[in-house]
Amino acid sequence: xxxxxxxIAGTQTTSTTLDYVFLMMLLYPEVQRRAQEQLDAVxxxxxxxxLADRHKLPYVGAVLMEVQRIHQVTPLAxxxxxxxDTTLNGYNIPKARLK
Ligand code: HEM
Numbered sequence: 001x002x003x004x005x006x007x008i009a010g011t012q013t014t015s016t017t018l019d020y021v022f023l024m025m026l027l028y029p030e031v032q033r034r035a036q037e038q039l040d041a042v043x044x045x046x047x048x049x050x051l052a053d054r055h056k057l058p059y060v061g062a063v064l065m066e067v068q069r070i071h072q073v074t075p076l077a078x079x080x081x082x083x084x085d086t087t088l089n090g091y092n093i094p095k096a097r098l099k
Pocket of ligand 1: 007009010011013014073077078
């Protein structure tokens with residue numbers, strides 16, 4: 001079930017986000033050029049990009065966040081419930097009564 005969660009939650013979200021990133025890079029070639037320049041300067045072209053590199057890539061990070069801000073692939077969150085009566089920041093959230 002956990003693997004299924006990852007596949008369902010992780011595939012469409014990631015591929016659609018990448019679709020929008022590629023679209024925006026085509027529409028804004030100057031942004032693409034600056035992002036590529038930062039990747040080349042920080043990582044180079046001879047080794048793969050590592051997650052640890054992200055802190056050295058602020059422009060690339062800002063581009064990705066901006067694409068996600070403009071094109072929200074998950075505009076609505078799925079339903080949530082609490083399993084016991086809960087108070088959060090002064091709001092009472094009653095335990096969900098499932099039929
Ligand atoms: C750009 C890619 C992704 C986007 C935009 C995205 C978006 C979201 C959003 C909006 C939520 C709901 C958060 C909430 O309501 O509190 C969520 C939850 C979740 N996502 Fe993603 N996600 C992405 C990638 C992934 C990937 C790659 C995985 C797994 C490999 C994943 C697994 C999950 C899981 C398991 C949850 C439920 C977390 C929980 O409620 O405890 N997501 N995601």
